[in-house]
Every structure is written in C-alpha cells, then in structure tokens.
Amino acid sequence: MDRHHRQKANADADQRHQRQPEHGGEQALPGTEIDIAQRRILRGRQVEGRQTVAFRPRSGKFVSVIVPSLRRAKVNPADAPVLTLAITSKTMPLTEAQNLVYTRMAQKISQVSGVGQVNLSGGQKPAVRIQADTQALASYGISLATVRTAIDNANANSAKGSFDGPTRAYQINANDQLLTVDDYANLIVSFANNAPVRLRDIATVADGAENERLGALANLEPAIILNVQRQPGANVIQTVDGIKALLPELQKALPAGLTVTILTDRTTSIRSSIAHVEMELLLAIVFVVLVIFFFLHSIRATIIAGLAVPISLIGTCAIMYLLGYSLNNLTLMALTIATGFVVDDAIVMIENIQRHIEDGMRPRA
Template sequence: MNPSRPFIERPVATGLLMLAIVLAGLVGLRFLPLAALPQVDYPTIQVQTLYPGASPEVMSRTVSAPLERQFGQMAGLNRMSSTSAAGVSLVTLQFDLDQTLDVAEQQVQAAINAGGSFLPTDLPAPPVYAKVNPADAPIMTLAVTADTLPLTEVQNIVNTRLAQKISQVSGVGLVTLAGGQRPAVRIQANTQALASAGIGLDTLRNAIAAANANGAKGSFDGPQRAYTINANDALLTAADYKKLIVAWKNNAPVRLSDVARVVDGAENAQLGAWAGLKDDQPQANGAGDGSLRQSIIVNVQRQPGANVISTVDAIRARLPELQAAMPANVRVEVLSDRTSGIRASVEHVQMELVLAVVLVVLVIFLFLHSLRATIIASIAVPISLIGTAGVMYLLGYSLNNLSLMAMTIATGFVVDDAIVMIENIARKLEEGEPPFKAALDGASQIGFTIISLTVSLIAVLIP
C-alpha cells in the first residue's frame, strides 16, 4: 500500500490541491490573532462591593465573610480569595478549567442574590461582578492630565468621554481607570461646633441620609391624564449640602455649614497615580519637580481572541480625534504600549523562520547537487507552513512566540521527510528505473517509515 500513489498518478489534481492549501492558509493567516503568548482563558470572576467609610475590619466581617460563605457552596469552584480594604471588598473566584464562564456567572449572580439579606442594609449599591482573566495584562495604558482643571473633573471627563469611545473600538474588551479621583462631596464635621449645638454625629449622619434619599414620589391621577412625580432629592454639589438643615435649636435652623466643612473633592483622597510624561514642566498638581505629574490612568484590555496589534493600531488611529474632543487643557498621552515588545519578538521569530527555510534549501542543494530536488523541498516547506496557518485559524490558535517556535521546529520535520523521500527515489533512478516507476516504488518503500517517524517525533514533543 502506497499513501503517495494517488498524488503521483494525478499531478494536476495534486497541484490544484497544493494551490487550495496555499489559498486557505493565506486566508487563515490574515485572520490569525497576534499575541505574545497563547490565549489562556481562566474562568475567573471578580466580585466588588463598595461600602464608603467602612474600615477593613468592618468590610471583612460584614461584607467579605457573608459573600464567601455563599460563594463556597457553588459547584466547580477551584479557588477563592478576598481582599478587604477601606470601603471596598474584592472577592476573586477561579473555577475549574472545564467550567464555562456563562455557567459560573449565573452561579455567582444567584449567590449574590441569596446573600443580599446578610449584607449591610445601607450599602450604596449591591455587589457587582466582572469576568476577568488574570493572565491578560493591559495592551495599552494612557495617562490623562490637565494643567488647570482639578483631577476630579478630569476623571469625570475621561469616564464619560474617553473611556466610552475607546470601549467602542473593535477588539477592546475592558477599559478601567486608575488614580482614585472620582468626584464626591466631602463633609468634615466640626466636633466643637456640634458639641456647642448639642448635636451628635448620629444626628448629623441621619439628617444627611434623610435629605439625600431618592425614592418614589407618587403620582397625580386625573379623569383624563395621569402623571408620575419625577423628582430627584439627591444632593449633588457642596453648595446644596451647605444649605441642609441638620436640626433646630432655639427655634433657629442649624445648617450643615454651621457644624461642618463641606467641600467638593475626591471620593478617596488617599489614592493617586503619577506618570512621567514628555516635555513635563512643574505644575501645581504635579510632584513639584516636573518629573512626575498626578494623572488619571486608563488601562485598556483586549477581548479574548482579538488581534493585539490591530486593536492597538485602531486605538492609536482614534487618539487624535479623541484628543480633539477633550477640553483644550486636557492632555492624553500613551504611557505604555505592550505591542512594541510583541512586534519586536514576533518579527524576530518570523525572521528566524525565514532564515531556517533558506538555510535548509541551501543545505539540500549543497548535498544533493540537484536543482530539481532542491526546488521540490523548497516548495514543500512554504506550502506546509502556509497551510498550517489555515489549520491554526480553524483550531482557534494565534500567532505567538510559542506557535512560531513550533513552526520553526516543524520545518525540520518537513525537510527531513522530503530529503528521505527524494533520496530514495533518486536511488531508484540510479538503478535504471523510469522516473514514474521510480517515484511509485520509492514512495511505497519509504512512505509508512516517514509516517511512523513523524508520529514518533510528535509523540516526543507532546509533553
């Protein structure tokens, strides 16, 4: 039995098959994602709960612990860890690799719903969860600064304009902000003024909470029309809070501005981010020496399977448009671009692959002294490599350092097989057989030997 016989007897069909493999490989090569390392999606979900004003001990006892008890009952949970800090709780859940993220997401949502009654009743918002991949680092980091605007206003602008526009770019999966400058109204109680007015901190807190509720207001019903009262009682600025009446003493109102200092500031004044930008000058909101400036950091992560290079190029193409849409004194700069290392490493491996093919062809010509044999081997190697790109696309692989290295090693397999086959056919020709019969006999003798040799090499490299 000769596995090569159908191809030797039908050279035209064989040529068309090779052409089809090349075309399919070129199409697959065009759509193959490019990355530094293979895509590994760990089924990981992170649950975040915000409770402003709570200490780490309170967050651990009242938020993290109840959630952990609920999450611990989920099937397929492989690992769970939690971090409790001032005002925030982060619970990271990693599931088994055979667990799908959609099923894990449903389990997490059910556990959050079941544990809602064990959480503090005055949480500003219920726990939120997001799918994360701990192995997927940001592909691009931007730094946004402003010379005159406060960073709280800069963060608001970045969150409503820049981040949303970047999220719409094809291939972008997640955009997160760092720097801790979310705008908020900060109320700093004056204990001496409260004591002189006979008002406790609980009274102050209850008055602020009661005046800042946003609930249902009711409706007006008439014979022909009905209206729902749509009014928002939430206070948004420091000026609104200053006018708030906390209590009545001696038939006179005690306003919040009388017993506390109310300012517009950051939600967490203990967090910040600094970036070293080009052509920096000392600024009022900088570090003082001009080398670092306090900034809002924008981290961009890609979607699973997206081409890193294409995604970053699309973001860079939109940056001038996004910069033009920002206020004149807001500056957007690229702080880090992960694709620079990816481009260099992948380009280097590609060059090594091409060099390996060229050297192989030269060695074949040097030892066989046959131009026809050299052409056969030099055609077999590129066809195999290009066809592999089409199979990689169908299997969901990517072009990365490991896959390119594997293709470089596999080039030696193809060349070894080609040389053994050509040498055996050449021996038959030297014995006086006609070319067609020499090709059939030579391929028949060595065909299954080559197959067994290739399979054994694959088995060696499986680990």
C-alpha cells in the first residue's frame, strides 16, 4: 500500500463567514474600475467543498458594462504560452521549492498586466509516503483496510462540537490533521496483546513527493516549469516585457539555490518577423522611388511620389493609434502592399499632369 497525505484541512468547514478580499491572485479588469484599489469589500460564504464570492462595484458603473469584462477576463486554453520559465536547483529538493515558486513567483507574475494564467508543471508537491510491510501486517493480524481507516480517521475534517445558545449556535472546528512524518509514525492503528500498534511498526513512513511519476527536465536537470498564458486581446510583447522586467526582483525573492531560466519566448520570433516586415516596407519605399525616377526622369515628380508614401503611412498609423489598433505582422504586410497602391495613384496623377503641361496647358492655382 502506498498512501500520501499532506494537504492542510479546512479549519473553517461548515462555517459561514464574511471576509476581506485576498489580493494575492486578483487582476484588474480592463475597461472597468473594478481593480484592487477601487473594489468594494468582498462578501463570501464558505461551506465545505465550495465557496461563493460576490462583490459590489463602485457607484455609477452599470452591470451591463461589468459583466462582459468579467467574461473576457479568462484565458483561452488553446493559446500557447507566451513565456515558459524553468526553475532548477542543485541544492534544494523540488518538493521544497514547489511552494516557494508558487507563492513568490507564480502569484506575482499573474498580477502583471496582460497575464491570463500561470501554470506550474513538473514540480512535485511534498507528501508523507507510507509503504506498508505486508509481513508485519500479517504478524499483527492487521489488514490494509484497517490501516487505511486509521489514517482516514486521523485526517477527518469535521466539526468537534458546538455551542448552542437560545438564538445562535456556533460550531467548534480544529485543524488536527497529521502533517509530519513523526505524526504519522506515532499514529496508533490497532492494539495487539493490550499494546498499541503504531504505524511505524507495520510500515515505512518517509517524506517524499505526492506523485513520483511526475517530473520535468530543463537542460537535463530536474526542474519546475512555469507556463505563462496571456489574456485574450493582450499585447504579447508588452506582456512578456512586463514579466521580464519583474524577473530580477523575483529571483532575489527566491533562495540562493534556485535558478530561473527562460526556456521559450514567443516574442523572439514575433520581433524577428516584425523586423523583417519593417525592412521589406522600407525597401519597398526605396525601390518605388527609384523606379519613379528611372521612368519619369524628373526629380520633382520623384519627390512628390516619395513624400506621398511616408505621409500616407504616418496618417494611417495615427488613425490606427486613435482607434486602439496595434501593429502586427498582418497590418505591416497590409501597409507594405498598400504602399504600391499609393505610389501607383501618385504615378497616374503625375503622368496625367505632366501630359497636360506638355500639351501646352499652363498650371493653375
């Protein structure tokens, strides 16, 4: 038999209460005023196995505006991680580093603007592993079911009693779950010859991992993998830059034995692709101007067409900025193609004007 227990029991089971908001994992909702600084007090009801949290927005905000923002504040599982980090250590077991990475890194990164979800994989949660000795069980006449029942009863999460008054009743709860190896080793499983049979007499109790078949490697070293996904509509480059700016601070918050390494970064290919498209756009402008000068043999006409392109691009980018659009591979490619249209219209106009001038028509203001 192989059992493992080390999850803290809920001391507030079956208890309804009100609580203040926990700011550890909250994120501001874009387009609304429901953020940590401006949110009203959260009121929740917590019952065994479930929890309900409600909030009241600031006055003046309509529900029709808030509800869509809540629905959009989700991550799309189909989106690939925008950044993947690996946390390794040559001195600290990953079972001890798991909780540090979650509390000191994952929760901080989740608060960066644009981050939708942070997932940990490859890490191993700490647990107490119990390996039963079948021969010892047989000698004491104890079955595996008896051992299982004793362990379950020692970790039962239930009310210990109650205070009953004329108008109110209060339940008494206590967190008496076993957490350490010594706690489990001294657990009395049964009695034989009027003497207690403890768990250490019939099993091997040791610290270990919750799932020994789970693991990840980074550069051939055991690691905890941290995958960061963005919110729908968030700018990938801005999100990743915000996380990278936070990494030095997060590294200082971790013990000296832990090392944080960037495994994958989606912005690397995005930046390279954008730089390539920008170069193509610049070359398109240069070659268009050279072609105009080669065929028209007019410096004046070349200057007119050359000015039309950057003015059109600047105007287009200004309108996109005012409308809230961002530059990406698609928009840059569209601008590159549109450059040809602008120059083509400019050439047609210049050629038509030049033809009328050669026919003797004088320019008019």
